[in-house]
Amino acid sequence: MQLYQLKSKQIFPISKKEAWNFLSNPENLAVITPPHMGFHILAGADRPMFQGQIIQYIVKPFPLAATKWVTEITHVQEGSYFVDEQRFGPYSLWHHKHFIKEIPEGVEMEDVIDYKLPLGFLGQLMHPILVKKQLQKIFEFREKKLAELFGEVKGKNNYLSIRKI
Numbered sequence: 001m002q003l004y005q006l007k008s009k010q011i012f013p014i015s016k017k018e019a020w021n022f023l024s025n026p027e028n029l030a031v032i033t034p035p036h037m038g039f040h041i042l043a044g045a046d047r048p049m050f051q052g053q054i055i056q057y058i059v060k061p062f063p064l065a066a067t068k069w070v071t072e073i074t075h076v077q078e079g080s081y082f083v084d085e086q087r088f089g090p091y092s093l094w095h096h097k098h099f100i101k102e103i104p105e106g107v108e109m110e111d112v113i114d115y116k117l118p119l120g121f122l123g124q125l126m127h128p129i130l131v132k133k134q135l136q137k138i139f140e141f142r143e144k145k146l147a148e149l150f151g152e153v154k155g156k157n158n159y160l161s162i163r164k165i
Helices: 016-023 120-150
Strands: 004-012 040-043 054-062 065-077 081-088 093-103 106-116 159-164
Touching: 004 120, 016 093, 016 106, 016 120, 054 120, 106 120, 120 159
Parallel strands: none
Antiparallel strands: 004 106, 004 159, 040 054, 054 065, 065 081, 081 093, 093 106
16 A cells, blocks of 8 residues: 655745635635636535535546545644545545644645555556646646735745655
């Protein structure tokens, strides 16, 4: 069983409350997802985020490959972090932690995703060819979109890594 981990950190010149209000609204996921992915929420995003919330959506991880994805918000600490876990979808495991930390320059947003691909050895072969590159593109888009929305902190490096664990 091969597990992978994606870590991303971004710094923005906004308040912790502003970051929380944006990130904890499930409808904003469509704003920070690349348009070519055809992201569309089917159900569950009609209320502010809460523990136990089930969100269903359609996403096209690759051209001509639409899939239904169902996640559950399993943990919420108002203003600081939340966790979403896949209940049904393209991964064998998807555990996504979102952290928001106040810093002198504004706010640091950190994502930590532990995931496992289906299809055993074939899934492992596909990781460097397709999955890793796709996740990098998604998070690069997200970083640019958030910078457009909230501005950037000059001289601060954002961080993105994907590795086996």
